[in-house]
Amino acid sequence: MATAEPSPAPARRDRTRFLRNPKTLTGLVILAGFVLVAVIGPWIAPHDPSARGPELLQPPSWQHPFGTTQTGQDIFSQILVGARGVLVVGFTAALIAGVLSVVVGVTAGYLGGLGDDLLSSVSNIFLVIPGLPLIIIIASFLPDTGDLAIAAIIGLTGWAWGARVLRAQTLSLRNRDYVQAAKATGESTPRIIVFELLPNLTAVIASGFIGTVIFAVLANVTLAFIGVADISDWNWGTVLFWAQSNQALAQGAWWWFVPAGLCIALLGTALALINFGIDEFINPRLRSPGKEDRAVRMRIGFTPVVRRDPPRDAGTGSDTAGAPGGGTTDPGGTTDAGVAGNPGTDTGKETHR
Numbered sequence: 001m002a003t004a005e006p007s008p009a010p011a012r013r014d015r016t017r018f019l020r021n022p023k024t025l026t027g028l029v030i031l032a033g034f035v036l037v038a039v040i041g042p043w044i045a046p047h048d049p050s051a052r053g054p055e056l057l058q059p060p061s062w063q064h065p066f067g068t069t070q071t072g073q074d075i076f077s078q079i080l081v082g083a084r085g086v087l088v089v090g091f092t093a094a095l096i097a098g099v100l101s102v103v104v105g106v107t108a109g110y111l112g113g114l115g116d117d118l119l120s121s122v123s124n125i126f127l128v129i130p131g132l133p134l135i136i137i138i139a140s141f142l143p144d145t146g147d148l149a150i151a152a153i154i155g156l157t158g159w160a161w162g163a164r165v166l167r168a169q170t171l172s173l174r175n176r177d178y179v180q181a182a183k184a185t186g187e188s189t190p191r192i193i194v195f196e197l198l199p200n201l202t203a204v205i206a207s208g209f210i211g212t213v214i215f216a217v218l219a220n221v222t223l224a225f226i227g228v229a230d231i232s233d234w235n236w237g238t239v240l241f242w243a244q245s246n247q248a249l250a251q252g253a254w255w256w257f258v259p260a261g262l263c264i265a266l267l268g269t270a271l272a273l274i275n276f277g278i279d280e281f282i283n284p285r286l287r288s289p290g291k292e293d294r295a296v297r298m299r300i301g302f303t304p305v306v307r308r309d310p311p312r313d314a315g316t317g318s319d320t321a322g323a324p325g326g327g328t329t330d331p332g333g334t335t336d337a338g339v340a341g342n343p344g345t346d347t348g349k350e351t352h353r
Contacts, residue, residue: 017281024277030270034263038087041080049078049234060255067255070246078239079259085235086217086267089151093216096155098209101162106193106201108163109170120167126160135219136228145230150223154216162208169204173197207278214271221264236260 018024047053053072060067066075108119138153139145173179174197182192198205223229224237231238239260243249248256 018277021277021280023273023280027270027273027277030266031274034083034087034267034270037080038084041083045074045077045080047074047077049073049081057251057253066259067253069242069256070248070251070253075239075256075259078234079236079263082235082239082260083263085147085233086220086237086264089147089154089220089235090213090217092148092151093154093158093219094209094212096152097159097162097212097216098205100155100159101166101208102198102201102205104159105163105166106170106197109167110174110189110193110197112174116167119163123160123163123167126157127164129157131157131215132219132222135223136226139223139228145223145228146233147220147235150220150229151216154219155212158212158215158219162205162212165204165208166201169201170197173200203278203282207275207282210271210275210278214268214275217264217267217271236263 019028051073053068053074055064055068056072057070058064058068064074064076066079068074104119104123108116108123134157135153138157139150142149142153179192179196182196187196220229220235221237221240224231224235225240225244227241229235229237231241237260240257243253243257243260246256248254
């Protein structure tokens with residue numbers, strides 16, 4: 001028979017669990033640091049990132065914490081100034097893709113019928129086309145490939161996967177009782193979508209937004225690294241582009257490309273940790289066991305049975321406790337027939353597992 005530790009009182013819903021998650025907290029702290037650098041980076045940069053100097057290809061020092069390039073440019077200043085372009089592209093593209101995915105996915109899942117078929121077909125087309133090659137082709141035909149143009153291209157081509165996920169979630173919600181009650185009271189379709197469906201899709205939308213930011217950052221760095229984006233605008237991909245063009249690895253100038261690579265990896269790690277925290281907040285099965293999660297803990301079997309500490313019978317030395325169905329549990333593992341889950345079988349005999 002399965003046993004479990006008792007819960008002294010029903011636990012209240014913990015509304016701060018998401019922020020108290022170590023993964024989420026670590027990711028938010030790292031992301032906040034990058035956002036701060038993006039905001040004040042151009043102001044605190046010690047040198048002009050494009051200005052050439054006499055110290056050519058120098059390793060890190062007090063004057064140049066990340067060293068210098070082959071033309072004497074300060075790499076530390078390039079990293080500080082380039083953080084703004086990376087984050088602007090990442091969050092702007094995620095915002096555009098998020099809005100499109102919500103509009104297409106939720107509308108298709110709620111309406112159904114012909115509208116669902118048409119919107120799903122459009123989503124499938126964008127899913128089949130490779131994302132990065134499409135972005136490269138579109139960007140190569142634009143006269144201006146600045147940060148906002150790159151963000152618009154990534155956002156307009158990266159919304160399909162989020163739309164499919166939201167459509168599937170909306171299909172599971174549109175037949176819920178509260179949605180049917182809203183329909184019965186004569187609520188309009190836009191109001192049902194905004195006030196009934198979207199609040200229940202907030203966590204899914206947030207998770208998709210973070211995933212799109214990661215994709216947009218990597219796509220932006222890739223476009224800058226291969227020279228498709230405007231290399232006159234500094235970002236971490238531009239730093240890698242010039243390092244690769246001037247054979248930094250062959251010259252042993254590791255300080256030219258390592259800082260930018262570490263910043264990209266650290267930003268991706270921060271966003272991934274936030275995404276993991278959102279997943280654990282949505283799905284209780286992914287949470288690490290805490291005090292509140294061990295209130296009722298399985299020991300044997302699958303059916304949880306609350307065990308109370310009974311008074312010991314001085315005459316027989318056996319423990320007696322009220323089972324959920326009115327039966328008792330003895331030390332030998334025998335249980336009366338009034339066990340929970342077996343109603344209507346009280347024959348006065350003991351049932352042994």
